[in-house]
Amino acid sequence: MGFLEMYASKQADSNDVQAYLNQVSQEPNQYNGFNLVIGSTKDQQDTVLGYFTNRCDDRFSGNLLQNTHQKSCKGIYGLSNSTFSTPWPKIDRAERLMQDILQKKTDLDGILEGMFEMLLDSSGPIRSREDMQRTIHVEPFLLPSQANGVQLGVIGSKHSSWYGTRTSTVLMISRHAPRRAVFVERDVYGCIEPQNEHTQPTLLDFGQQSIRANHERRYEWSL
Known part of the structure; x- marks a missing residue:
């Protein structure tokens, strides 16, 4: 059974979040x-x-992060390829940026944008894999070819390929009736010119x- 099948079957067994985490x-x-947030x-x-x-x-694993019945619950959480106990620097920055957005924007489209x-927040070009821990938006760079070893790839290398942020997704769920969910996904880069190994992706x-x-x-549905 695959992970998604396992998720669906256990979800059907219980709507209790803590019980599901225990399973x-x-x-x-x-x-x-994997990291799982439910x-x-x-x-x-x-x-x-x-x-x-x-x-x-991880000390948070298997536990509830937020329960609105608890007065001390946190409002914003960030998670990347690390864990909650050891957040990457870009997660700390993203949480601050999100807090600022929610304080300044009140309408749906304003929050989405x-x-x-x-x-799209970027700390600059990627020069090593560790740089990806510091930047929310990963600008396209060439993965190392087999010949280059740990060095970043160069245009024209036989085995190099582009790596970077491919899509961005925002999911919003309304707090008040009528309850609705809005899911918006955007491609971040595209190849405007005919694509070959020399074509650098262009920010859309x-x-x-x-x-x-x-x-x-964009998809919207009622809850």
């Missing part, structure tokens, strides 16, 4: 390393968020309607 923690080594929300007064990872013995701007401008029409996917 998953009994078989953590059946799958490659939750349930009925209304503003009844929201629960839980976390599990099999990457290491603010979140996409946050996801979503201020252009043609770009938005071809590189944005």
